[in-house]
């Protein structure tokens with residue numbers, strides 16, 4: 001099965017592990033353990049579901065530990081990513097401000113550790129490079145007025161980088177229930193990641209054009 005890689009980043013404790021569990025297992029994670037390094041889970045995704053070109057893909061979700069102590073070593077997990085999910089926490093106001101920095105960190109994966117980069121510039125050109133989804137977690141823990149304020153802040157950023165947005169209570173399976181607007185947006189995001197990854201190959205010719213061979217190390221510049 002053909003595969004795409006999506007990295008999931010955001011500050012520690014915002015709900016990344018819980019979100020990935022909900023997306024991949026279709027049920028909330030009772031007690032997420034602290035993420036050390038990176039954990040990978042997969043979701044089987046129907047690309048363009050319901051259309052003649054529908055096809056099954058495997059979406060790998062790379063849940064990257066967000067602690068500051070590992071800022072220098074986690075870059076290794078970003079290589080070859082085809083999409084990014086940026087996660088923030090509506091009960092923690094600092095976590096919206098760091099989204100641009102997280103995106104810049106992912107986009108600078110090939111630039112070497114010492115490269116200086118400007119989050120604003122990177123955010124502006126992000127979608128030209130890879131699709132982005134912004135996820136707001138813990139709406140249930142924030143009072144509605146405060147949540148709305150923090151949500152607006154995140155939305156401004158999402159607009160700047162052309163990202164879709166969803167709000168997910170990771171402790172409730174209903175948040176991503178089949179047919180819900182969240183589920184539809186998530187599905188469209190995965191479609192976009194797959195389109196971007198395979199855009200040079202017309203969809204109907206994937207199988208004919210694939211030849212067995214050694215694994216290729218992809219760079220986002222190839223797409």
Ligand SMILES: Nc1nc2c(ncn2[C@@H]2O[C@H](COP(=O)(O)OP(=O)(O)O)[C@@H](O)[C@H]2O)c(=O)[nH]1
Nearest residue numbers: 012013014015016017018032137138169170171
């Ligand atoms: N109430 C509530 N708690 C959440 C939600 N998402 C995550 N949590 C809790 O927040 C804590 C940190 O979540 P975790 O997934 O480990 O965050 P990570 O560090 O970003 O991977 C855990 O206790 C989760 O159960 C949510 O949407 N609502």
Ligand SMILES: [Mg+2]
Nearest residue numbers: 016017034035
């Ligand atoms: Mg985690």
